[in-house]
Amino acid sequence: MSARRASPAITLVAVCVACGLLPASLTGTSIALPDIGTDLGVSLVSVQWIVNAYNLTFASVMLATGALADLLGRKRMFGIGLAGFVACTAAAGAVSDIVVLDVLRGAAGIAAAMVLTAASAMLAQAFDGPARMKAFGWLGSSFGLGLALGPSTSGILVDLWGWRAVFFTHALIAAAVALALPKLAESRNPDATGVDWLGTTTFSGSLFALTLALVEGPQLGWAAPTVLALYAACVVLLIAFVVAESRQERPMFDLSLFRQPRFVAVCLMPVLLAFGFVCLLVFLPSFFIGITGMSAQRAGLTMLLLTVPVLVFPVVAGTVSKTVPPRVLLGASLLLVAGGAAWLTTIDRTSGVGTLLGPLLVIGTGVGISFGLLDGAAVSTVPASRAGMAAGMFNTMRLTGEAVAIAGMGSLLVTLTRGGLTGDPGRYAAAGDAGTVANKAAQGQIAELATALPAGQRAAFTDFVSGSYTTAFHTVLWLLAAVCALGAPAIVWMLRDRTSTVDELAPVTP
Structure with a gap:
C-alpha cells in the first residue's frame, strides 16, 4: 500500500497499542512471578530470568533491529515483530518447563525490539511537522499507560484465571494489532547500509555477562570464580564495543x-x-x-x-x-x-x-x-x-x-x-x-x-x-x-x- 493510501490514524492507533503492550509485558509479568514460581516449583534464579531475559534481549538488539527495519522495510519488520511476539508470548502461557519459558521470554524481547523500532519509524513517516510531534506525544503516553496498567490488569487476570492468562491476553492484543497491517504503509531508508553486527554482538554479550553475574552472585558468592569471570567478560566486551564503534564510519x-x-x-x-x-x-x-x-x-x-x-x-x-x-x-x-x-x-x-x-x-x-x-x-x-x-x-x-x-x-x-x-x-x-x-x-x-x-x-x-x-x-x-x-x-x-x-x-x- 502506498503512503498516500495508508491511514495515519490507523497507523497511530496500531503503533500506540503495540508499543503500550511492550512495557506492560514487563511490569504485568512481575505480578505473576510468585504464582509461576509456586506452580512450576522452580528456583528464584529461574523465575528472575522471566523478566531479565525479556529486558536483556530488548535492550541488546534495539539498534540492530532499527537498522534492519531501515533496510528491509519498517512495515515488514513491524509485522515480523508482532508475529514473533504473539508466537513467543502465547507459547510462554502454554509451557510448563521454566527453561523453555525463559528462552521464550528472551525471544519475545527480540520481537519487542523489532516492533518498537519499526513503529517509531512508521510514525515518523506517517506524520509531518506539528502533527508528528503530537503523534510522538501519544506514543510516549502509550509507554506510560503500559507501565502503569500492566500490574493492575495482570493482577486481575492472575486472580481470575491464573498466571497463564497474562501471557495469553498479551498475545491476543498483539494479534489484534496485526489486523491493521494491510492499512499501514511500507517505507525504507534508501541510505541504509546494513547492521553493525560486531557492535551488536559485543554490546549484547557485555550486557548478558553483567546481568548473569548480578543474578548468580548471591547464589554462587560474589567472589566466586564464575562470577568474577563474568564481570571480566563484561568489561572486555564493553571495551571491544567501544573500539568497534569508534572505527565505524557510520556507527549505530x-x-x-x-x-x-x-x-x-x-x-x-x-x-x-x-x-x-x-x-x-x-x-x-x-x-x-x-x-x-x-x-x-x-x-x-x-x-x-x-x-x-x-x-x-x-x-x-x-x-x-x-x-x-x-x-x-x-x-x-x-x-x-x-x-x-x-x-x-x-x-x-x-x-x-x-x-x-x-x-x-x-x-x-x-x-x-x-x-x-x-x-x-x-x-x-x-x-x-x-x-x-x-x-x-x-x-x-x-x-x-x-x-x-x-x-x-x-x-x-x-x-x-x-x-x-x-x-x-x-x-x-x-x-x-x-x-x-x-x-x-x-x-x-x-x-x-x-x-x-x-x-x-x-x-x-x-x-x-x-x-x-x-x-x-x-x-x-x-x-x-x-x-x-x-x-x-x-x-x-x-x-x-x-x-x-x-x-x-x-x-x-x-
Missing part, C-alpha cells in the same frame, strides 16, 4: 554524543528512574503478596497508587515547563522519587493503603513529571540531523538501565535477606538453608516454606523471615533514595545553560 551508537553533557544527562535520567521506579514495579508486587499477604488482584490494584500519577503528570509537566526550566523540573522529579523511596521504608507486614498512599503517590508524581519531558529532551539536546541516532541511543540506555537495575536489586535483596537469616543458623533447618529461604522469600513464598515446619513453629518462622526480608527491602529503598537524591544535582548541573546550537529541552505531549 555514536559515542561522540556522550561528549555533550546535556545529552548525557538526558540518557542518565531513565537509568536513575529505573532504580527508583521500574524496580519497584517489579519487586513491590512480590512484597505485597509474600509479606503483607495480599492477593495478586489486590496487589495489582494497590500498584495503581504508584502508576496513576505517571498517567496524569506528563501533561502537567508539559504545561509547567513553559514557565519553569525543564532542568529544574527534572531535578525536582528525582528528589520526589528519592523522598518517596525514603518514605516507603515505613512499610511492614501490617501496612495497608493508608501507609502506602503517601510514598507511592510521591514517587509516581516524580516519575510522571520526568516522563513528560524526557522523550522530547532526548532529541532536542542534539542537532536535528542526529535526532534519530539520539532517540535510538536514549531508548537503548533506558532499557539497559532497567535490565541492570532489576537484576541488581533482585540480587541485593537476596544477599541482604540471607545475611539477616544467618544470624540464627539451624533454628528452622527443616525449611532449608539460609540461601534457599532467602530465595523463596524474594519469590513471595514464605507461607509455602512454613509448611515444612511443625505447626507450633510456623508463626514464629514467618515473623522471622518476613522481618529479615522487610529489613533488606528497607535497606534497598534507602539505596534507591540515595541514588536519586545524588543524581538530582548532577542532572541539573549537566543541563545548565551553555552556548549551543541545539534547541532547548522541549516536552512532547499529546
Whole structure:
C-alpha cells in the first residue's frame, strides 16, 4: 500500500497499542512471578530470568533491529515483530518447563525490539511537522499507560484465571494489532547500509555477562570464580564495543554524543528512574503478596497508587515547563522519587493503603513529571540531523538501565535477606538453608516454606523471615533514595545553560 493510501490514524492507533503492550509485558509479568514460581516449583534464579531475559534481549538488539527495519522495510519488520511476539508470548502461557519459558521470554524481547523500532519509524513517516510531534506525544503516553496498567490488569487476570492468562491476553492484543497491517504503509531508508553486527554482538554479550553475574552472585558468592569471570567478560566486551564503534564510519551508537553533557544527562535520567521506579514495579508486587499477604488482584490494584500519577503528570509537566526550566523540573522529579523511596521504608507486614498512599503517590508524581519531558529532551539536546541516532541511543540506555537495575536489586535483596537469616543458623533447618529461604522469600513464598515446619513453629518462622526480608527491602529503598537524591544535582548541573546550537529541552505531549 502506498503512503498516500495508508491511514495515519490507523497507523497511530496500531503503533500506540503495540508499543503500550511492550512495557506492560514487563511490569504485568512481575505480578505473576510468585504464582509461576509456586506452580512450576522452580528456583528464584529461574523465575528472575522471566523478566531479565525479556529486558536483556530488548535492550541488546534495539539498534540492530532499527537498522534492519531501515533496510528491509519498517512495515515488514513491524509485522515480523508482532508475529514473533504473539508466537513467543502465547507459547510462554502454554509451557510448563521454566527453561523453555525463559528462552521464550528472551525471544519475545527480540520481537519487542523489532516492533518498537519499526513503529517509531512508521510514525515518523506517517506524520509531518506539528502533527508528528503530537503523534510522538501519544506514543510516549502509550509507554506510560503500559507501565502503569500492566500490574493492575495482570493482577486481575492472575486472580481470575491464573498466571497463564497474562501471557495469553498479551498475545491476543498483539494479534489484534496485526489486523491493521494491510492499512499501514511500507517505507525504507534508501541510505541504509546494513547492521553493525560486531557492535551488536559485543554490546549484547557485555550486557548478558553483567546481568548473569548480578543474578548468580548471591547464589554462587560474589567472589566466586564464575562470577568474577563474568564481570571480566563484561568489561572486555564493553571495551571491544567501544573500539568497534569508534572505527565505524557510520556507527549505530555514536559515542561522540556522550561528549555533550546535556545529552548525557538526558540518557542518565531513565537509568536513575529505573532504580527508583521500574524496580519497584517489579519487586513491590512480590512484597505485597509474600509479606503483607495480599492477593495478586489486590496487589495489582494497590500498584495503581504508584502508576496513576505517571498517567496524569506528563501533561502537567508539559504545561509547567513553559514557565519553569525543564532542568529544574527534572531535578525536582528525582528528589520526589528519592523522598518517596525514603518514605516507603515505613512499610511492614501490617501496612495497608493508608501507609502506602503517601510514598507511592510521591514517587509516581516524580516519575510522571520526568516522563513528560524526557522523550522530547532526548532529541532536542542534539542537532536535528542526529535526532534519530539520539532517540535510538536514549531508548537503548533506558532499557539497559532497567535490565541492570532489576537484576541488581533482585540480587541485593537476596544477599541482604540471607545475611539477616544467618544470624540464627539451624533454628528452622527443616525449611532449608539460609540461601534457599532467602530465595523463596524474594519469590513471595514464605507461607509455602512454613509448611515444612511443625505447626507450633510456623508463626514464629514467618515473623522471622518476613522481618529479615522487610529489613533488606528497607535497606534497598534507602539505596534507591540515595541514588536519586545524588543524581538530582548532577542532572541539573549537566543541563545548565551553555552556548549551543541545539534547541532547548522541549516536552512532547499529546
